[in-house]
Amino acid sequence: MAWKPWPENCIRNCSNSNLREEDLLPAYSAPLTFMTRTRSHPYLVNWLLLALALLASVAIGAVYIPPGTVLGIFLAQFPALHMPAVWTETAVIIVLSVRLPHTVLVALTGAALSGSGAAYQGLFRNPLADPYLIGVASGAGLGAVLAMARNWPDDWLGLYAVPVAAFCGAAVTIIIVYNLAKTGPVVQTATLILAGVAVSSFATALTSFLMLRSNAELRRALGWLLGGSILSGWTPVLAMLPYLVAGLLLLLSLGHALNVLQFGDDQAQQMGLNVERTKRLIIFAASLTTAAAVAFSGIIGFIGLIVPHLMRMIWGPDYRQLVPLSIIGGSTALLVADILARVLLAPQTLPVGLVTALAGAPFFLWILYRSKSRVTW
């Protein structure tokens, strides 16, 4: 059967026939982006802020190294540039072996948590979803601790085993929470948060139990659970990277599907989206990125809530732009929180999860208050 979708002359046949075709042309020649908000400047702003945060994170610490020196040390890594070395050997070691790997780990963690936060918000069609609040982070933490308690990193696979275990924990958690929270066509905020709290408490209790039962070495992981990495150097970064890159790339490709999902399952399917497959992909990608972050940086809350929310407020709801912006902005936000954690009570370093919770919980309450009229209990 062949039908012609639209006759060639449909524009001329329409009711507003006093409008000539030529009148419509300027509209076509204008940049035909999905939305007028899609311009390059959100990316410019966010990349710039991220660059500043990266520089500050490497510069600030127990020993302050001026940003100029930091840049010089980076450039000196390319011998072709013939940079004159006007800094001490200690500064080079601090920058390249201590601060840079830590900074990269923090940046990647922030990107992962915020990117998956945006995806969870789209999946649940609820602006209060966050890997921490819906319990996925705790589930991933349980998986990671389980793997460490079983000595997997020593026995096989090395550190690469930890994210895999964390991913299994995260996936089980999200599936439970999703099925608990989905009572109707829309996921209610209250049910979502309650399911998240319940599952998260259970996972945290199991994690604590495992820690108490294990040797003192693992008890050190308590600090890790609050968002302080116990490993330093490039090892955790390298172990995290493959999972993170795979998860983030998948998340970046899901922007359009997330847009269509905002109309609800029925409409999304009637618009031609394979809803079940899409949801499985979102859960897979978001849980993988969360797990990669939690495995080496611990449980850090609220980054995945605040950053996507701010990005949506400033640059609009298009997930094709929201996901990448959240990823970049998440890095920046966690770097800033990490700098604060190192500076506030120096020389003591706070767990970064503490800082994000102190800033994030009031923000969460503010969003909850603002959306109160829309929340039905």
Added chain:
Amino acid sequence: MAEMLTIQNLSAAYGVRRVLEDVSLTVAAGEVLAVIGPNGAGKSTLVRTVSGVLPLQSGQVSVGERPLHSLSINERARCLAVVPQARQLPGSFTVRETILLGRTPYLGWLGKSSRQDQEQVDWALERTCLVELAERKVGELSGGEQQRVLLARALVQAAPVLLLDEPTTHLDLQHQSSLLNLLRSLAAEQNLAVLIVLHDLNLASLYADRVALLVNGRIQAIGVPREVLTSANLTAVFHIPIEVIAHPAYGTPLVLPDGVAHTAVQQPAPTKLNGQSPFTYWQ
């Protein structure tokens, strides 16, 4: 007339509860078929089942020669577009964004739109008189405007079959008739087969080529409005006396529920306390 949408012996259920039983009907290209019936008759379920959201238990739905259940979700969306009720819309997309998302079956995974997609959107914007509102957020629009956005979104799916689920429910009289007028002219102009679920019997009588009366999941009667919208049929279905006269201008059936006198009898008499109204009692 060429039959475009064919529904044969369709049955559907929520769990064990049967909602549709052996429903058969056809809609020809260019024809508007209205499905009417009391609450809970299965009208919305019919839309959900035919569009493939609810699995059908038995029977077959085909568009042209193609049985829908053998198609992928994407191909199905190219054959059949649905206009849902306006209250289920995300409010923060603009009108243009929302309509462009109707091109999803043609866009590919990343949602990159071509010039042709944009031209379709422009055409639909103009056809539904939304050009001026194109950059406004959907949440800021009135119910009638939102319903037009949904119609435009379904139009850019470029499907030969259009299903509408009570599109006039939240609209005032003017918007009801302008939406249905638009739909009629689109059906004729684009040769669309339109199946529309309507609550209002008089709107169905005025705007539909044929009417199907759905009761308890079964088709009770189907045909031109004059045959289906009879006093006997409607009284039996809605359990109140209903009179049907000819429309003074068009000669189509005009449905007049005689419910006023009927229900007035059943209303309890106003409460009186010692012969006084409750308001004077306390004075």
